[in-house]
Amino acid sequence: MEVGWWGVLIAVLGGAIRIGTPFLFVSLGECLTEKSGRINLGLEGTLVMGAMTGYAVSLHSGSPWLGVLCAGLAGMVLGALHSWLCSFQRVNDIAVGIAMMLFGTGLAFFLGKPYIQPSAPRLPSIDLGGWSDVPQLKAALQINALFLIGIVVAVVLGWMLKNTAWGLKVRVVGESADAARALGLPVDRIRILSTAQGGFLAGIGGSYLSLYYPFNWSEGLSSGQGLMAVALVIFARWQPVGCLWVSLLWGGAAALGPSLQSVGVTGGYYIFNAIPYIMTLAVMIITCSPRRTLVGVPHELTVTR
Amino acid sequence: MSVAVPQTLNKALEPFLIIVGSLTVSMVLFGIFVASAGADPFEVYQTMYRAAFGTSFSWQNTLVRAAPLMLTALCTALPGYLGLIIIGGEGAVVMGGLFAAIVALTMPTAPPIVVLITMALAGMMAGGLWLMIGGALRHYRAVNETISSLLLNYIAIAILNHLVTSTFRDPESLNHPSTHHIGEANMIGVIPGTDLHWGLVFGIVACVIAWFLMHHTVFGFASRIAGGNVRAAQVAGLPVGRLILIICCVAGAAGGLAGMLEVAAIHGRANDTLNANYGYAGILVAFVARNNPLAIIPVAVLLGGIRASSGLLQRAHELPDATVLVMQGIIFLVILFSETLYGRFAKLQKQGAS
Numbered sequence: 001m002e003v004g005w006w007g008v009l010i011a012v013l014g015g016a017i018r019i020g021t022p023f024l025f026v027s028l029g030e031c032l033t034e035k036s037g038r039i040n041l042g043l044e045g046t047l048v049m050g051a052m053t054g055y056a057v058s059l060h061s062g063s064p065w066l067g068v069l070c071a072g073l074a075g076m077v078l079g080a081l082h083s084w085l086c087s088f089q090r091v092n093d094i095a096v097g098i099a100m101m102l103f104g105t106g107l108a109f110f111l112g113k114p115y116i117q118p119s120a121p122r123l124p125s126i127d128l129g130g131w132s133d134v135p136q137l138k139a140a141l142q143i144n145a146l147f148l149i150g151i152v153v154a155v156v157l158g159w160m161l162k163n164t165a166w167g168l169k170v171r172v173v174g175e176s177a178d179a180a181r182a183l184g185l186p187v188d189r190i191r192i193l194s195t196a197q198g199g200f201l202a203g204i205g206g207s208y209l210s211l212y213y214p215f216n217w218s219e220g221l222s223s224g225q226g227l228m229a230v231a232l233v234i235f236a237r238w239q240p241v242g243c244l245w246v247s248l249l250w251g252g253a254a255a256l257g258p259s260l261q262s263v264g265v266t267g268g269y270y271i272f273n274a275i276p277y278i279m280t281l282a283v284m285i286i287t288c289s290p291r292r293t294l295v296g297v298p299h300e301l302t303v304t305r
Numbered sequence: 306m307s308v309a310v311p312q313t314l315n316k317a318l319e320p321f322l323i324i325v326g327s328l329t330v331s332m333v334l335f336g337i338f339v340a341s342a343g344a345d346p347f348e349v350y351q352t353m354y355r356a357a358f359g360t361s362f363s364w365q366n367t368l369v370r371a372a373p374l375m376l377t378a379l380c381t382a383l384p385g386y387l388g389l390i391i392i393g394g395e396g397a398v399v400m401g402g403l404f405a406a407i408v409a410l411t412m413p414t415a416p417p418i419v420v421l422i423t424m425a426l427a428g429m430m431a432g433g434l435w436l437m438i439g440g441a442l443r444h445y446r447a448v449n450e451t452i453s454s455l456l457l458n459y460i461a462i463a464i465l466n467h468l469v470t471s472t473f474r475d476p477e478s479l480n481h482p483s484t485h486h487i488g489e490a491n492m493i494g495v496i497p498g499t500d501l502h503w504g505l506v507f508g509i510v511a512c513v514i515a516w517f518l519m520h521h522t523v524f525g526f527a528s529r530i531a532g533g534n535v536r537a538a539q540v541a542g543l544p545v546g547r548l549i550l551i552i553c554c555v556a557g558a559a560g561g562l563a564g565m566l567e568v569a570a571i572h573g574r575a576n577d578t579l580n581a582n583y584g585y586a587g588i589l590v591a592f593v594a595r596n597n598p599l600a601i602i603p604v605a606v607l608l609g610g611i612r613a614s615s616g617l618l619q620r621a622h623e624l625p626d627a628t629v630l631v632m633q634g635i636i637f638l639v640i641l642f643s644e645t646l647y648g649r650f651a652k653l654q655k656q657g658a659s
Contacts, residue, residue, distance in 0.1 A: 085638065088645035094390055094451060095592045095641050098585065103634025109627030110342075219627075224459065231456060267471065274463030281448075281456045290447040 007136050008259045014140025015255020016248040017147055018213050022047070022225050023232060023247035024150040025205030028157060029198035030229035031236065031243050033079070035161060036194035037174035037300030041097025042082050043202045044226030045104020046075045050206025052112035055217040059120035064211050068123070068146070071207035072200040078104055079199020080192055087188040101226070115217045123212045144212045146204065151244060153201070158240035170194055174298030202226065231280040238297060250276045319650060320595065327643040331636040338631060344622045356617035357610030368505050371609030373398070375508030376563035377587025378594065378601045379515050380436065383556040384450070385596035386519055387549060388532040393439055393454025394560045395584025396461035397432035401561025402568045403465050404431035406575035407473060409487040409568075420491045424565050432561020433554040435461060440553030444546045462580050469576050483576035493569040502570035504563075509602055511559055516598035518555075528552060560584065589637050608633065 026043050033040045040046075050071035058067030082100050086093040126148075129141030161167035173180045173190045180187050205225070210217045232250065236242030257272035336346035357367050380394035405428035409420050439457060442448035466482075475485040495502050519525035531538035531545050538545050563583060568575055590608055594600035615629040 085642050088642065090644050090647065091642060092390075092592075092644070094392075095588075096638065098392070098588055098592075099634060099637035099641055102585075102589070102630060103638060106627050106630025106632075106634050110625050110631050113625040113627070227455065228459075231452060234452065268467065270463045270466040270470065274460050277456045277459040277463070281453060281460070284448045284453065285442060285446050288446050288448045290445070 004263060008256075008263055010134070010136045010140050011259035011262065012252045012255050014136075014142075015259065016252035017140075017143060018251065019254045020247040020249075020251025021144065021147045021150060021213075022205040022208045023228070023250050024147070024154065024244060025208065026202045026226055026229040027232040027236065027243040027247055028150070028153055028240055029075075029079075029201035029205070030233045031198075031238060031240055032157065032161075032170070032201070033083075033195045033198035034233055034238060034301055035174045035298055036170045036191045037177065037298050038083060038086060038093050038191050038195055039097065039230065039301060040079065040082055040100075040195055040198060041094055041227065041230060042078065042100025042104060043097075043199075043229045044222065044224065045101040045108070046078045046199050046202040047206040047209070047226035048108040048222050049078060049104045050075045050203030051210035051221055052108040052115065052206075052217060053203070054207025055120050055210040056112065056115050058211055059115060059118055062121055064121050064123045067120070067211055068204055068207045071203040073203070075199040075201070075203020075206070076196045077199070079202070080196040082199070083192040083195035087192060109219050112217055112219075116219075120211065120217075122215055123208075125212070144208065146208050146212065154240045154244040161240065171298070174300050177300055202229070228276070231277070235280050235283055249279075253279075319647065322650075323643050323646050324593075324640065327639045328636065331632075331639040334639065335632045335635050338635070339622075339624065339628070342624065344624055349618065349622055349624070352617055352621045353611070353614040356614035363613065365500050366613040367606060367610040368501055369609070370612050371605040372502075372504035372508040373563040373567065373583045374587055374590050374605035374608055375512050375601055376559045376566075377583045378590035378605060379511060379559035379587075379598065380556045380584065381588045381591035382594065382596040382598060382601060383515060383519070383552050383559075384440070384549075385591060386525070386528045386532045387552055388535075389440070389443065389549070389553075390451045391436065391439060391454045391553065391556065392451055392588050393436050393457050393557070393584070394587045395580065395582070396454065396458040397436050397557040397560025398564040398567070398584050399458075399461040399465050399579050400435040400564065401428035401432035402564030402579040403468065403575045404428060405561075405565035406484045406487060406568045407468075409491055410473070410485055413488070417491045420487070421493060421569060424487075424491075424569055425562060428561040428565030428568075429558035430561070432564060433556075433558035436557025436560065437550055437554045440549045444549045458584065462577075465575065465579065466577060473575075475574070478574075478576070481576060483572075483574040486573045487568065489573075491569070492573060493566065502566070504566040504570050507562060507566060508605070511562065512598045512601050515555075515559070519598065524548075524551075560587075586633075589633070593637065593640050611636075 026047055030040060030043055053074040054067035054071035057070040058064040061067070078100060082096055085091055085096050123144055123146065125142045125144050127141070128143055129138035132138055161171060169185055169190055172183065173185060173187050177187050209221055214221070232243060232246050236246040253275040254273060256275070257269040260272070261269065332350070339349050340346050356363055358364060377394040377398060380397055381391055384391040405424040408427040409424050412420055412423065435457060436454065439450045439454040442453050443450040469484055470482040473484045474482055493503050496506065519528065527543050528548050530541065531543055531548050535545060564579055567579055572578055586608060590601055590604045594604045611629050611632055615626045618624050618628055619626050
């Protein structure tokens with residue numbers, strides 16, 4: 001059966017899920033961190049560290065799921081370190097983020113040197129395309145369980161931020177540290193916990209890269225997914241469920257170039273890759289204004305002041 | 306004892322002591338790190354010193370790496386005077402290198418000196434205009450400059466990759482798409498008596514000019530006021546918008562010049578090697594130097610030295626080349642953390658005096 005241009009659409013959808021999943025986890029992590037009023041530019045380091053940890057643990061233990069868990073824990077440690085440093089007066093969270101990015105990637109490359117060659121057990125995928133005869137569709141519907149977990153996390157996180165006492169505390173700390181202190185909330189502790197939990201999610205996003213797609217561990221594994229989390233969260237208007245859609249959009253845009261190549265459109269490959277960045281910038285230009293702040297932004301965030 | 310120290314000296318002494326203290330603490334932390342990896346920290350430091358500053362050859366190695374860092378650090382340091390955090394140095398380097406190479410290719414018959422000057426101007430203009438986008442968006446649309454300059458980095462890299470794989474591709478660059486070579490005659494030479502290209506001189510001169518501009522001109526004075534308090538600056542009638550645009554343009558021009566030098570002194574063509582993370586390393590140099598253009602020079606040399614020592618570290622101690630990345634990370638985290646210590650010693654001194 002000739003799929004032609006339909007093939008492009010199917011490949012983009014499949015790519016949206018496959019490439020979008022790590023974006024989903026880092027953006028959820030960044031979203032939670034930013035809701036508490038901190039910005040973590042160091043998630044790139046967390047992601048790479050998570051990828052290395054996940055791969056190494058999966059190789060040694062034989063269990064990729066244990067790898068995912070340990071990747072999350074490694075991310076949590078880095079997140080907590082970032083947030084602990086930032087809880088001191090006058091320590092700039094953006095600068096610390098860039099230093100953490102350097103530190104995290106450096107540490108991952110250092111510790112991960114022995115794991116470049118060996119092959120670790122891979123995370124299994126769930127076949128949702130068994131009903132179809134079209135091979136492209138079958139391939140696109142091979143979905144990793146982490147994607148489904150990510151959807152659940154997005155929905156639950158969104159609900160919890162809105163409806164639970166814990167969510168309210170995080171949001172108060174993010175909106176106004178002074179108000180939170182007046183209420184007797186431990187501002188620094190809530191921020192450290194939120195950033196550590198955000199790091200946990202970003203670490204899992206990293207383990208997806210090394211244990212599922214592209215499924216290897218090398219120094220060029222991440223292409224800036226962690227750095228882009230900040231932009232994704234702006235695009236998603238600080239809504240966890242929004243992060244889900246934006247991650248899919250991002251993944252789809254990244255898959256557009258290669259899938260157009262398969263039908264003979266070869267030009268503009270790199271320009272297609274840049275579409276998500278151009279879109280984010282465009283959205284910011286349209287929605288920002290000198291006279292009002294963004295809708296949904298936590299007011300303690302340094303980037304919006 | 307400290308009571309006898311005059312106030313002005315005290316002011317200079319504080320950052321000096323804090324930075325030396327943080328460097329010591331980071332060296333101890335890194336020493337523990339390499340010791341846990343099974344290497345002798347004292348020998349490692351000796352090797353690093355030898356590889357970075359031990360011989361005239363290693364000094365050259367260090368300085369070649371320091372030169373672009375000085376320029377990219379200015380990309381972050383100058384807007385820092387206005388209270389802006391710009392992290393778009395990478396994009397300015399890429400655009401500067403790309404357009405410098407493109408203009409060089411349009412003038413095959415011109416004498417080399419003309420080509421080089423045109424390349425420098427084109428690179429500076431491209432980098433300057435590129436970062437100015439971030440400044441303009443900040444001023445006119447209140448778009449956060451940190452995020453927009455980060456996004457502009459990715460867009461610049463995409464433009465570079467697009468152009469070197471299509472319009473300006475040298476068909477002979479098979480595995481590594483690049484523009485045509487700008488011609489050996491047009492390559493920038495070395496400083497006589499050394500293997501160092503002129504980039505180092507450009508870097509130092511740029512830092513000195515930037516320092517003079519920010520600390521000894523009316524323009525710099527106005528910028529520092531605007532950075533301290535935007536409302537006060539507006540009330541005083543300062544053109545804040547124009548200051549933002551000009552500073553971002555000058556900062557981007559420094560980055561663009563770094564890109565031009567990468568093309569004219571090292572690669573000879575524009576390709577994705579321009580995207581070598583000099584921009585991101587420059588951000589850290591600026592932060593550590595606390596945005597002071599004169600302090601950027603030694604910090605860039607120090608970082609250049611750390612980077613230059615990676616090869617020997619690998620051969621002599623079988624440590625992975627990422628070891629220096631870990632060291633950089635530790636140093637920067639400790640120095641950024643030390644920011645919280647400023648002012649605390651003054652309090653101690655006052656208490657001691659009373």
